[in-house]
Amino acid sequence: MSLVHKEPCGISKVLVFGAGNFGSCLADHLADSSHDVVVWSRSPEIVQHLNESHRNPEFLQDHVFPDSLKAVGPEFPSTELIRQMDVLLFAIPTEGVRENLKLLTPKLDESNLPLLIFVNKGIEIGTHALTLDIIADTCGPKIAKVATFISGPSFAKEIVRRQPTSVSVASLSDEAAQKASDLFHQPWFRCYTGGDPIGVELAGALKNVYAIAAGVADGLNFENNTRAMLITRGLAEMTRIGTAYGASPLTFLTLAGVGDLFLTCSSPTSRNYTVGHRLGKGEKLDHILDTLGSVAEGVWTTKGLKKIIDDLGVTAPIATAVYEVLYEVDYRQTGGRKSEVIAFAAANQGAGSAVSGETSPEANEKVGIGCLTIRMPRLKMSIFSLAA
Numbered sequence: 165m166s167l168v169h170k171e172p173c174g175i176s177k178v179l180v181f182g183a184g185n186f187g188s189c190l191a192d193h194l195a196d197s198s199h200d201v202v203v204w205s206r207s208p209e210i211v212q213h214l215n216e217s218h219r220n221p222e223f224l225q226d227h228v229f230p231d232s233l234k235a236v237g238p239e240f241p242s243t244e245l246i247r248q249m250d251v252l253l254f255a256i257p258t259e260g261v262r263e264n265l266k267l268l269t270p271k272l273d274e275s276n277l278p279l280l281i282f283v284n285k286g287i288e289i290g291t292h293a294l295t296l297d298i299i300a301d302t303c304g305p306k307i308a309k310v311a312t313f314i315s316g317p318s319f320a321k322e323i324v325r326r327q328p329t330s331v332s333v334a335s336l337s338d339e340a341a342q343k344a345s346d347l348f349h350q351p352w353f354r355c356y357t358g359g360d361p362i363g364v365e366l367a368g369a370l371k372n373v374y375a376i377a378a379g380v381a382d383g384l385n386f387e388n389n390t391r392a393m394l395i396t397r398g399l400a401e402m403t404r405i406g407t408a409y410g411a412s413p414l415t416f417l418t419l420a421g422v423g424d425l426f427l428t429c430s431s432p433t434s435r436n437y438t439v440g441h442r443l444g445k446g447e448k449l450d451h452i453l454d455t456l457g458s459v460a461e462g463v464w465t466t467k468g469l470k471k472i473i474d475d476l477g478v479t480a481p482i483a484t485a486v487y488e489v490l491y492e493v494d495y496r497q498t499g500g501r502k503s504e505v506i507a508f509a510a511a512n513q514g515a516g517s518a519v520s521g522e523t524s525p526e527a528n529e530k531v532g533i534g535c536l537t538i539r540m541p542r543l544k545m546s547i548f549s550l551a552a
């Protein structure tokens with residue numbers, strides 16, 4: 165396939181916050197699309213290498229970045245730089261968003277706001293907040309209304325190799341969503357508007373939890389049938405949670421929903437899948453996180469999600485099981501050998517539909533839920549399955 169480089173509709177000045185895998189990747193893409201791009205990193209080494217050798221020493225190490233891409237840091241960007249920007253793009257993990265928005269807010273010119281884009285996929289620990297709530301808390305409702313969320317199946321290392329990629333973009337402001345879509349528009353990278361911000365955000369955060377589940381199942385040597393079951397029932401589950409939260413169920417059928425769920429649950433390129441796979445092989449969570457070298461948002465999101473599930477009273481056996489695997493089994497005591505519960509619940513949700521989110525505990529009860537327990541040499545795993 166030949167991908168012809170297309171000039172963007174207009175040149176924008178873009179400041180990318182975060183020079184990890186995805187921040188670097190998007191900065192690369194935008195600079196290569198002739199935008200004026202500056203990337204901010206807290207790491208002096210990354211700033212120096214990007215400016216001098218056009219390489220990132222920690223992330224996407226094989227990639228050579230465009231000469232036009234400038235890096236700044238480690239200090240937080242100045243008011244002067246921020247006010248020159250048309251676009252501020254946040255590509256840092258959800259846990260870092262609040263502290264950075266607190267630093268940013270006093271530097272913004274409220275009468276001339278830039279486009280704010282967020283690509284993180286997570287739920288904040290402690291507050292269980294989505295990013296839209298964090299923005300409203302720190303920057304106020306005016307800025308939250310124009311904040312834009314991009315999410316979808318998008319491995320950074322494939323985008324830098326110009327693999328055709330499409331994602332969803334959503335904002336409370338249609339104009340902001342369209343601007344963000346236009347910014348990225350290239351034959352190899354498309355943003356599709358549609359979906360609501362809450363749904364796009366939740367889908368991006370939740371798919372990481374189901375990717376951990378799929379990774380554990382694969383790590384335990386379950387095969388394709390089991391993964392397909394987890395993906396399908398994971399979609400039903402995330403749709404139910406999202407609908408109860410106030411999102412449109414249809415958002416979960418977009419690139420941000422089923423698209424990203426499918427990608428992340430089926431590839432070892434995913435850090436979340438990898439965490440699950442290594443857990444399935446019996447490694448301890450602390451060790452996995454110490455050696456992963458990059459963020460796996462699902463590990464923290466699972467905590468916030470558990471609280472949301474409990475508060476909403478939604479049936480979410482897979483997410484609940486992932487929570488138990490991550491936080492209720494003490495691997496330090498068991499050495500990963502005789503865990504009390506390594507439970508995966510791909511629950512039968514009766515006649516409920518993934519689209520309508522109609523499934524209910526009553527529906528489950530009606531058809532009955534059976535429990536198949538599989539004993540592995542090192543791990544015990546329960547899969548709830550259809551009894552009928």
Ligand SMILES: NC(=O)c1ccc[n+]([C@@H]2O[C@H](COP(=O)([O-])OP(=O)(O)OC[C@H]3O[C@@H](n4cnc5c(N)ncnc54)[C@H](O)[C@@H]3O)[C@@H](O)[C@H]2O)c1
Nearest residue numbers: 182183184185186187256257260284285318319320458459
């Ligand atoms: N990697 C991908 O393919 C991909 C794709 C889509 C979305 N995302 C999402 O983008 C976000 C970032 O992911 P990533 O892959 O770039 O992660 P990463 O671990 O590769 O990099 C994260 C970067 O953020 C910086 N950072 C962390 N906490 C910070 C803070 N408090 N303040 C400032 N900087 C901070 C780190 O120093 C690092 O440079 C995550 O939410 C992830 O889910 C990643």
Ligand SMILES: O=P(O)(O)OC[C@H](O)CO
Nearest residue numbers: 316317318319434435436
């Ligand atoms: O590596 P993961 O699991 O964080 O997934 C990266 C992206 O979210 C895939 O779209």
